[in-house]
Every structure is written in structure tokens, then in C-alpha cells.
Amino acid sequence: MNFDDTPQEAAFRAEARKWIDANAPREFEEELSKSSLGRIKLRKHNIVEVAKAWQKRKAEGGWVCLHWPREYGGRGATPVERVIWQQEEGIYFKLTSPFQIGEGMCGPTVMTYGSEADKRRYLPKIASGEEIWCQLFSEPAGGSDVAGLRTRAERDGDHWIINGQKIWTSGAHYSDYGILITRTDPNVPKHKGLTMFYIDMKSPGVEVKPIKQANGMQEFNEVFFTDLRIPDSQRLGAVGDGWNVSLTTLMNERMSIGARLATGLPELFDFCSNLMTDDGLAIDDRATRSKLANWAVKASGLKYTSYRAISALSKGERPGPENSIGKLVAGSMLQDIAMYAMDLQGASGMLTDPETAEAAGQFQAMLMSSPSTRIAGGTDEILRNIIAERVLGLPGDIRVDKDVPFNKIPTRGR
Template sequence: MDFNDTPEEAAYRAAARAWLETNVAEHKAIAHADDMAAAKSWQARKAAAGYAQITWPKEWGGGGGTPIQSVIFGQEEAKFPVQYGYFTIGLGMCVPTVMAFADDATKRRFVGPALRGEEIWSQLFSEPAGGSDVAAIRTRAVRDDSDWVVNGQKVWTSGAHYSDFGIVLVRTNIDLPKHKGLTMFWLDLRAPGIEIRPIHQMSGGSNFNEIYFTDVRIPDAQRLGAVDDGWKVALVTLMNERLAVGGGGGAGPKDILALARELDAADGPLIRDPAFRQRLADWYVQAEGLRNTRMRTITALSRGQTPGPESSIGKIIAANQLQDLGNAAVEAEDQYGIINDPALLPLKGLFQSAVMNGPGLRIAGGTDEILKNIIAERVLGLPGEIRVDKDAAFKDLPVGR
């Protein structure tokens, strides 16, 4: 494992930092109507310079660079107040799937606008009855000449209320086992028969949505991959999602350490409490383990290698630590922990945000249980779990009672 930049990487980092210093200042000096307008303006600026998607081919508007260059730019960009999440799902999960499976005409139509921030994409996978099993999808698509007619429901769809397009996984064959009767399509989220309902979250936001399909017609030309072979297509999307979700972020050990120095406990400052100090030590060790695991991934990228399923480790640890750390901090704040005004809370309510968002991160991109299975089977080489439904037709799987 190598913690240092190569001379070439150091030069790239210096160039990226210089570009960011100049362009962030110019971007912040421009008056934008709202956060979305600011986000699209910054995305267009990055795209023009080849920084929007560094690893994508130049012929599609990317930078034609390496994965380690993308990591370096991300590290440097994180130091500036220009973090916009509107494009993460589209550029990190949806459009790469389109690029891998669509024809050239479709790619020419969508890749450029998405890269420049002109159009936003969302991913329509999860369903109310599916739980953590993506292959349990029940939204049906029935062939009607050159179209498919879709009926069903999706849920927890991030950003659908402000997205233009999406990729959707549907059931096209109930006579095959659940993993073999799925098909992927891209679709216009403003098409007739699509109803998007934002879900009100306990944080006060509405970032997720329910989506209802009523006789929605999708042309077969919008299919991604072969009919009934959508699981292979979905795996491309899911692996990108899990890598993105495992990136960490939010409250960390340094933040709660700063809080512990300010808060008073029964016998003085909380930082002097032996039990709390033990928890701080545990969080610090976890954080260092995460940092070193990510460095292994970065080292692999630097050497031109492809990181393996061990990246799932980071997602499990980071999401659980965020939830545990947030709960501990809010409890330590005692009655002040229930205040919901960020202006009155330490670090603008960072720990309250961790309490409310931590549980969701343990589900997004694969639940803890799913990822532990991946680690057990693909990293440790343990035998897979027994699956009694592996070869059963989807129509024969038990439903309800």
C-alpha cells in the first residue's frame, strides 16, 4: 500500500488544485437563481475543462484520464464549497449503464447533456415488496408490438422529483427464476402514466420518492441489454452504486472529539469520562481502518488494477459508524440534542443529521446483510447460503401468507 503520490500524480494534483482555486472563485462570484442553477453551472464548467467525468473517453466528453486522477480531483474538490449531489446517481450509476448497453445514437443523445448537467437521471430499482432483494421486482412489463406496457410501483427513488430520465428494472417473464426474467429500460420520467410522489422524511427533507406506473408505454428501442437478461445489466449499476455509497462522509471521530471537549458530564468535561474515551478510541480505530482500506483501493487504481468486492467493507463500517457516532453525540447533548434548529446546534446539527441519515445509508446500495454475504462469499471464499428459490419460476414463489 502506497500513501504517496507518484511524480505524475503530484503534478496532476497541483494542476487540479490550481484550476479549482481559479474556477471556484469565478463560480461563487456569479449570481445563481437557486442551488440547482448553481449546481448545473458548476457541472458545465467542469465538463468544459474535462473534469466532469475524468475517466470517460474524450469522444463522449470525458477527460480520457485514469481512475486515480478521478480520485485525486475528488479529493481536491472536496476542499471547496461546491459539493452538489444532483448528478451523482446519473453520472455514477445510470449513464455508465447506458454507455455500456445502449446503441451509439442513444449514447450521443444522452451522455453529453448528462455530463454537462443539462439533464438529470435517477435509478428505479427498489420496490415495496422487494426489501433488500432487488431480484424480487414485481413491476411488470408486457410486450405490445414494438412497445412494452409497464404497471407497478417503485419506492425510495432518490431525486426522481427533479430528474428528467431514469433507468428502470422490470419483470418481463414470470416463468423464469427471479434473476432471469428481468429487463432494463431507460425512460422519460415525464411520460404519460408516471406519477412521482415525494416522501416526507423525518429530517424535514423529501429526497426520496414513490413512483407509480399505470399503463406506461416504453418503446423496445429503449431497452438496455437483452430481454429477460436485465440482471446482468443491473449488476453494472449496483457495483457502481456500492462503491459510491461506501465513500463515507458526514460526522466523524474528529467532530465528536471536538464536541466532547466542550460538553460537561457529571464529573467534568465529557472528554475526561473513561467510558466515553473508550468509545472515542473505538471510533478512531474504525476510522483508521476505513482510511487504510480506501488507500488499498486507491493504490490499486494507481497501479492500473481494478478494486474487488472488498470495497463492500467500507460501506458497512462507514454507515454503521455514522449511526453509532450520531446517537452517542445526541445523547451526550442531553435535552439539547432534540433541538431541530441547525443554527443553535454544534456543527450546525451535524450529529442530528447523522442520526436521521445513518439508518438509510445501511440500506442504500445494499443492506448490511447483503454486503456481508458478498464479503463472506467473494472475499473470504466461504460457501454461499442455501437458496431454495434459485431455480423456481417467479410465478411459483410464495406471496404473503
């Protein structure tokens, strides 16, 4: 692998850096620098409105969804140019959080399975941030088993009637549209009776209820569907082929999450460099230095493993399991780092108020949100199965319900 920019890439990086220097919303730089994973919040401004303004400015400059075709609101850039842009955008990338699901998951699904009219209608507005999308997959009874969903869609002429519930839907409370996977045939095995749609989140029959999180945020939601009526033209893919459609979404989800997942190491290193303990600076303690060194090695491994994926993309190849590995390692590492930082803080680790807590409560916020990081986009167990089965070639888990019609799968007792 060659980590140096080619002349063309260097020119692209210089162009990106010049545009960001001239257009970045510097008034939010300090707050964004101090915000941590799990608490990206602005004191005097609505984060979604600020994010929309930044996204619109980027869209006008041609710096959104860089790898998408121009006719759909992108730039037709190479995968490496997309990575260069992300590197140069830096902390302002935090302002893209409301759009990541639309850009990274819903948009690619619409691009693959939507009609040409749908692509030209919806994709440019996803890219510009004018319309925000969410992903309606998880359900209370399904856990990590996406195919165990119970939200049902029943055909009524040229329309579908949808009833059911989704949970842990990020951003549903401010989203305009969403992609929704439903069960349309309970008489076949669970992976075969699914159908994907996209819906208007403001439609009659859609109710969104925010879920209060341990860290004080409300990013996740329950979504209820009561006789939601949508036209068949909002179907993505064939009837009964929803599982294959969902794989496009899930593949892009893991790529989006795994590629830029924070670990908290830079924040911990700075914290230890300034924290005075009873025995002196924390960074001078041998045990602390040993932990930092171990995490630094992991972070370096994550960085260069990610570069392998970038290198493959630059050659037109499909990246391997790097993103599943990256998310699995980074998710647990984030949690371990947050717990260690709180141990170093002692009793003050209970404080969360940014005005009084050490390190502005960054690690408290990280710890509170870290469990969700290890669940979103595939739990640790799911990712381990993927790596074991699809990379190492180990035998798959026993799945006794794989070929059983969904309505014959026992739901209570054994």
C-alpha cells in the same frame, strides 16, 4: 503501497488545486462546511440549481466524470487522478449529490449496454449536469431482493407497456431520465425474466410522489407507472438479461457509495473538543477519549483499505471487496457516532434548528438519515452475505425460490 504522488500525479494535483482556487463558489463555503450528512441544504438558494451551475463550470473546465472517455464528456483520466480530484474538490463535492447516481450508476450502465447513438446523446449531458438521472430498482414488496420486483413490461410491437411501482427512488422528483428494471417474463425463475430500460421521467404515465423523511428532507420518492409506453430502442441489454445489466449498476453503486461515505468522526472530535459538560471539556473525559480512539482506529482502517482499492485501480486491476467492507463499517459507525453525540448533548439533543441546536443540529440530522445509509446500496445483511460468500468462501444462504418460476413463488401464507 506507495501513498506519495508520482511527479505526474503531483502536477495533476497542482493543476486541480489551481483551478478550484480560481473557480470554486466561495459564497457557499461556510454553509457547506456546516452541512451534515442527511441535510445538505442552502438557506437562500435551491441546492439543485447551485449544483447545476457548479457542474457546468466544472464541465467547461474539463473536470467532470474524469475517468470517462473524452467523446462522452469525460477527461480520459486515470483512476488515481480521479481520486486526487475528489480530494482537492473537498467540501464542494457536496454540490455533486444530484449527479452522483447519473455519474456513478446510470452512466456506466448506458456506457456498457447503450447504443453508440445513446452514448453520444446522453452521456455528455449526464457529465455536464444538464440532465439528471435516477435509478428505479427498489419496490415495496421486494425489500432487499431486487430480483423480487413486480413492475411488469409487456411487449406491444416495437414498444413496451409498463405498469407498476418503485420506491425509495432518490432524486426522482428532479430527474430528467432514469434506468428502470422490469419483469418481462414471469414464467421463468425470478433472476431470468427481467429486462432493463431507460425512460424519460416526464413521460405520460409516470407519477412521482415525494416521501417525507424523519429529518425533514424529501430526497426519496415513490414512482408509479400506469400504461407507460416506451420504444424498444430504449432497452438496455437483451430481453430477459436485465439481471446481468443490473449487476453493472449495483457494482458501480457500491463503489460510488463505499468510496466516500462519511463517518462523522471529524465532526464529533471537534464537537467534543469544545463541549463543556458538568465535569469539564468532553474531550478530557477518559470514556469519551476511549470511544474517540476506537473510532479513530476504524476510520484509519477505512482510509487505508480504500487506498488498497485505489492502488489496485492504478495498476489496472479490479478492486476486491474493499467497498462492501467500507460501506458496512462506515454506515454503522456513522449511526453510533451520531447517537453518542446526542447522548453528550443531553436534553438539548432533541433540538434540530441549526440556529439553536448545539453543533447546528448536525448529529441530529446524521442520526435521522443514518438508517437510510445502512440500506442504500445494499443493506448490512446483504453486504455481510457478499463478504462471507465471495470473499471468505463460506456456504451461501439457502434460497428455496432460486429455480422456481416467478409466478409460482408463494406470496401469502406458508
